[in-house]
Amino acid sequence: MGRIVYIHGQFVPEEEARIGLFDRGFLFGDAIYEVTAVINGRMIDNDLHLARLERSVGELAIPLPLPMEEIAAVQMELMARNGLRDGTIYLHVSRGEADRDFFYSDGLAPRLVGFTQAKVLTGTKGQREGISVDLAEDPRWQRRDIKTAMLLGQVMAKQAARARGFDDVWLVEGGLVTEGASATAHVITADGRILTRAASQATLPGCTQRALARLCAAEGLTIEERAFSPEEAQGAAEAFQTSASSLVMPVVRIGECTVGDGRPGPMTRKLQALYLEAAGVPV
Structure with missing residues (x-):
């Protein structure tokens, strides 16, 4: 069993995680991401990262997939479920899924994906x-x-x-x-x-x-x-x-x-x- 990841509102083993074929992030790169460092079990500069995430989706007119406090809660839960002490938390927001078309409708539901990566960040x-x-x-x-x-x-x-x-x-x-x-x-x-x-x-x-x-x-x-x-x-x-x-x-x-x-x-x-x-x- 590998990591626990967050995808479309659920925490699941990474082996069970699936991205839809018609996800616009997959087809067009129509997505944004953020990476937050974790050192000694503490997220570093996370307020700045979440503010930048909110700005990025706003610049692309992608609705927030969750309120910001709930996104922060997802990060905390990912840390807890994976026992992350040192590494990073990756968040990815795509515009959503629809049949392939350069034009997109305003009604798409944005997709949020998150996962952790354990790695040494200090003293390298x-x-x-x-x-x-x-x-x-x-x-x-x-x-x-x-x-x-x-x-x-x-x-x-x-x-x-x-x-x-x-x-x-x-x-x-x-x-x-x-x-x-x-x-x-x-x-x-x-x-x-x-x-x-x-x-x-x-x-x-x-x-x-x-x-x-x-x-x-x-x-x-x-x-x-x-x-x-x-x-x-x-x-x-x-x-x-x-x-x-x-x-x-x-x-x-x-x-x-x-x-x-x-x-x-x-x-x-x-x-x-x-x-x-x-x-x-x-x-």
Whole structure:
């Protein structure tokens, strides 16, 4: 018996879960998703993730499948039924099921799916030593601010980066870094400013990014929201990326260039510690 998953109002063993052939998420990628980190049995930044889920379905005119408090209750029940201490909770909302047609009716019932994934999120080799990221042209659509399930561009970019010997990839458009394929990109200048792109339709508003920004404000650290080029990133003092599943991840190589001295820098270490402390994780 595998995990217990949530699908269409029921908690069932994963082996019994079924998605309908005519689900629009399956046929058109007409769906959104969210991933919340769980550390020591506690959901991290979940208020931000649920707020983003609500915004994403609103941007696509998909009705909420349940009230937000009931969605949060589904997450808690998934954690309890699977004994999840460390890992992630995935939520997926599709527009619903109907015979295949580009046009959709307003009466479709949205479908909610949820499951857990147990994994180690803290103290990983990447967080200790840093990771390398490739650079690739951004192949995605123009509404990246909506967390849709259409991830083929990211899949292809990540797969190509791994084939080239990199751990991950940052995407580039018009000569400027947009974001990582599944993370928010940040660099740190020689004078200690943290650079990351401002919110727009070109990037996904990162929940870990927003939580970290609050901590930086409380510490008096400067975050400058602006685009930066791959060359500026490669010449930065430090670099890192943020996401629910990687938290604050040092980046020590960008393309063929080593960042700084090739090790996670002191500012990145400080940010890692701030984030973990706020999450209630001993550092």
